[in-house]
Amino acid sequence: MARVVVDVMLKPEILDPQGQAVLGALARLGHSDITSVRQGKRFELELDAAPDAAALEEVASTLLANTVIEDYSIRVEES
Amino acid sequence: MSARIGVVTFPGSLDDQDAARAVRIAGAEAVPLWHGDADLKGVDAVVLPGGFSYGDYLRCGAIARFAPVMQNVIDAARGGLPVLGICNGFQILCESHLLPGALIRNDVRKFVCRDQWLRVENANTVWTSDYTEGQEILIPLKNGEGGFVADDRTLDELEGQGRVVFRYLRDNPNGSYRDIAGITNERGNVVGLMPHPEHAVEQLTGPSLDGLGFFASVITQLVDA
Numbered sequence: 332m333a334r335v336v337v338d339v340m341l342k343p344e345i346l347d348p349q350g351q352a353v354l355g356a357l358a359r360l361g362h363s364d365i366t367s368v369r370q371g372k373r374f375e376l377e378l379d380a381a382p383d384a385a386a387l388e389e390v391a392s393t394l395l396a397n398t399v400i401e402d403y404s405i406r407v408e409e410s
Numbered sequence: 411m412s413a414r415i416g417v418v419t420f421p422g423s424l425d426d427q428d429a430a431r432a433v434r435i436a437g438a439e440a441v442p443l444w445h446g447d448a449d450l451k452g453v454d455a456v457v458l459p460g461g462f463s464y465g466d467y468l469r470c471g472a473i474a475r476f477a478p479v480m481q482n483v484i485d486a487a488r489g490g491l492p493v494l495g496i497c498n499g500f501q502i503l504c505e506s507h508l509l510p511g512a513l514i515r516n517d518v519r520k521f522v523c524r525d526q527w528l529r530v531e532n533a534n535t536v537w538t539s540d541y542t543e544g545q546e547i548l549i550p551l552k553n554g555e556g557g558f559v560a561d562d563r564t565l566d567e568l569e570g571q572g573r574v575v576f577r578y579l580r581d582n583p584n585g586s587y588r589d590i591a592g593i594t595n596e597r598g599n600v601v602g603l604m605p606h607p608e609h610a611v612e613q614l615t616g617p618s619l620d621g622l623g624f625f626a627s628v629i630t631q632l633v634d635a
Contacts, residue, residue, distance in 0.1 A: 341514075345559060346585065348515045394476070397469055397505065399512040400559060 333378040334408040335387060339396045340371035382407050413438040413632040415625070416453035418483070420445040420474050424461035425496065425608060432608040433457070436625030445477040454632045455492035455536075456483055458499025460552075460606055470513060470555050471501035484508060492536045492628050493600045497553055500592070500602030509593055509602050510568065511560030516553070517585025525617040526551035526605050527579035528591050532572050535598040536631040540623040547620035549610040551583055556604040558586035558593075568593055576603050 341347050350368040357365050374395055376387075387405050396403040415433045417440055419426045430440035441453050445463075450456070463474035474480060480502070487493045487508050495503040503509045516522060527548050530541040541547070560568070565588055568574050576592035584604070592603025607621030 345514060346517055346557070348517060348519045352519055394468070394472065397472065397512055399504070399510075400514060 332409075333380075333382045335376040335378060335382055335405060336408055337374040337376065337387075337391050337395050337403055337405050338371060339374070339391075339401050339403045340369060342400055342402055345400045413455065413629045414441050414451075414453045415439070415628065416441045416443040416450060416456045418443045418445060418456065418458050418479055420461070420463035420477060422462040422465050423459050423498070425459040425606065426461070428606075429457045429459040429496065429608045432611045432621065432625055435611050436622055436629055438625065438629050443479055445474070445479050448478040448482050450479070450482050450486060455494070455628050456486070457608075458483070458493065458495040458502050459608070460497030460499060463498055463502065466498075466555075469501075469505065470498060471503075471505040474498075474502045475505040480506060487595075487600050490597060490599050492631065494537050494624060494628070495600075495602035496606055496608060497556070497604055500604055501555070503600060503602040508600050509595060510564045511558055511593070513555050513604070514557045514559055515555050516557055516583070518583070521552070521554040522556070522583045523550075523552040524583070525549070526583060526591075528576045528605060529579050530575070531577055532575045532594065532598075534572075535575060535594045535601050535627075537594075537601040537624050537627050538575055539631060540627040546579060547610075547623070548618045549605045549607050549621050550617065551605040553584065553604055556584040556586065558584075558590045558604070560587065565590075571596065575601055576605070 350370045354368040391403045417430045433440040530545045533541045533543045578589045594601045607624040610616035610621030
């Protein structure tokens with residue numbers, strides 16, 4: 332058994348309109364000290380076997396992230 | 411015998427019926443294809459229609475890419491089968507890596523729905539041969555995630571090889587790099603664009619008849635083949 336977390340973020344050079352909208356809302360709430368927001372995705376995978384690094388790379392790079400516009404990181408939380 | 415053009419329906423497709431109608435108006439037989447069915451039914455060409463396949467979950471087109479029918483569409487497209495991706499269909503083609511780049515959320519942070527002028531930049535693809543290079547056409551555009559992005563090397567390659575098929579005219583609606591509205595693969599058989607030619611095939615419902623040329627083009631190519 333293992334839990335694997337995959338974080339996916341838009342690459343720094345890709346515009347993030349969602350993050351900009353959140354930033355705008357934060358400014359309206361008075362949080363003018365926050366100067367940038369980038370929004371990403373977090374996937375929590377439960378496995379019933381020991382994590383296989385190559386298989387996880389494939390999962391992340393073929394489905395969870397589009398590597399044309401996104402970067403991802405994989406970490407095993409418990410095994 | 412008339413050309414047989416398949417139109418794929420995914421869960422969440424919206425414009426499959428309009429695409430099929432456009433195919434019929436242009437004079438071909440529209441063949442319904444089902445996302446869960448790996449059979450292409452021997453069609454001569456395929457249209458991936460607009461909509462929100464699989465609810466746009468994960469990313470637009472990301473799950474549709476792995477639908478059973480898509481494995482055959484991808485193989486057939488690599489073998490030269492004409493494939494047209496409209497809006498969500500374009501997103502699916504990019505996710506499938508049949509076309510380079512990706513579509514991201516509009517820079518204006520709004521869903522944009524309007525009639526859009528385009529310039530035809532490449533009239534040599536199987537889907538655009540009825541147009542002339544430089545021709546300006548007016549067809550509807552409606553999307554929330556239509557910003558075409560790719561790295562500079564890819565953009566330069568697309569431009570250098572004449573693979574930018576359509577460009578937005580006058581006002582870029584969504585932040586697409588270099589005003590790109592549609593592109594093609596190296597062979598010119600796979601074309602994807604965000605605007606909707608299938609909504610511009612009848613005077614009653616469209617802003618023009620400028621969309622008919624897509625379907626007329628592929629029919630001409632299939633008859634000549």
